[in-house]
Amino acid sequence: MSAVVRMRRTGDPSVLVLEEEVVGSPGRSQVKLRQEAIGVNYIDAMFRSGAFNANLPFVTGVEASGVITETGANTEGFAVGDRIAYFFAPGAYAEERIIDVAPLVHLPDDVPSEIAAGLLTKGVTAWLAVRKLHEIKAGDRVLVQGATGGVGSLVVRWAKALGATVVAVGSSSKLARISADADHVLASDQASLADRIRAVAPQGVDVVYEFVGKATFAASVQNVRDGGAIFTIGAASGSPEIDGELLAERRLKVSHASAAGTVKDAMLAQAATEVFDQWRDGIFGEIELQRYRLADAGQAHADYIARKIGPNPILVP
Structure with a gap:
């Protein structure tokens, strides 16, 4: 049994x-x-x-x-x-x-079973974000909404390792978890989030990885540059309200992404290899x-x- x-x-x-x-x-x-x-x-x-x-x-x-x-x-x-x-x-x-x-x-022999079980799903989702949805390159400006979560924190670290300037937004009680990993760390549960993001990224960001949804989406739209991209990968606060006319006027790309529906077969093997490589190199921290x-x-x-x-x-x- x-x-x-x-x-x-x-x-x-x-x-x-x-x-x-x-x-x-x-x-x-x-x-x-x-x-x-x-x-x-x-x-x-x-x-x-x-x-x-x-x-x-x-x-x-x-x-x-x-x-x-x-x-x-x-x-x-x-x-x-x-x-x-x-x-x-x-x-x-x-x-x-x-x-x-x-x-x-x-x-791999050097990856403990417990690490694999705690990392693979979140790591593959982070891989999809930084390697496929928008392939991060040095000099990119990146906003991560929900940066203190399991996937968000990996995206912050991976994007920074790839040379991006990272604005990380997360719960104030958990910001210490990522305080050393981003260029700018902001609390999501304080007033005037959009203004505080603009203060540290006045030119707007190139890409937003949105893990929160309704509560932060307006601030994301206000702070992505014209022609930039927003990828909704999670919606912890509910589905965002989307103004299609405004997005079209500003040439913004907004799309929902699902690792479960996208990362399969050879792509999954590639993603897992890169995730374990990043862990091995210490990019994800402990x-x-x-x-x-x-x-x-x-x-x-x-x-x-x-x-x-x-x-x-x-x-x-």
Whole structure:
């Protein structure tokens, strides 16, 4: 028998219940994993609460790392004993699982399983931002709204390492986390945000990475230069109100980006390689993990949503 955290209804963290199950054998293009660490992400809570639809009963969680214990007939490139991690494959809150090979990436020997589980989803999303949506180059002016979050803080550090001038906006209680990583650090929960951004970036920024949404979007529009770009990657405060006529008049590019829908196959392998390279080179700084037992997934959700912990909780089976 193998432990699994399953939800049979949506709701608060108490719906996450530890159960036992028999995990069978993998299908043709699948492998069986013994999971060593499981990442906890905001999207997990969206599934749990019912904000995102899921067919019940449901096992939430989209990333983990572990070891392959059995393979199907068509799993070229993956073998028993391989250390792997995966990105956006729902069903992660389990001791063992069956999974298709498509979302799997090989885990380098020097990358611990726990680091992989806490970093891959956020790192791949940051990679999409700085390498694909707008390929950051030296001299770019970048605004990151939601810079103290898990992805936002990685974007700040990566953009700075690529030579950009970075304006980082985040919660005042967490600004110390990124105070040494950006050129300008501003509190989002103080008055006149747009004016304070303009004071440090009077020419406007070239690109905005928007992780907050409704609460900060107006300030983003006011401070991106004509012809610049805003990428909405998250919407923690709700969907922004968009004035299409104003955007067209100023030639602003505004688009929503989803790593889950974009980063696949060869692109995923490339993204994972670059993410692990950045971690190895110290660009991301220390990845501080908050460890919970798999059985305590509900508590991990409660602490994470209440912001009692940092942005990198993991479950350890």
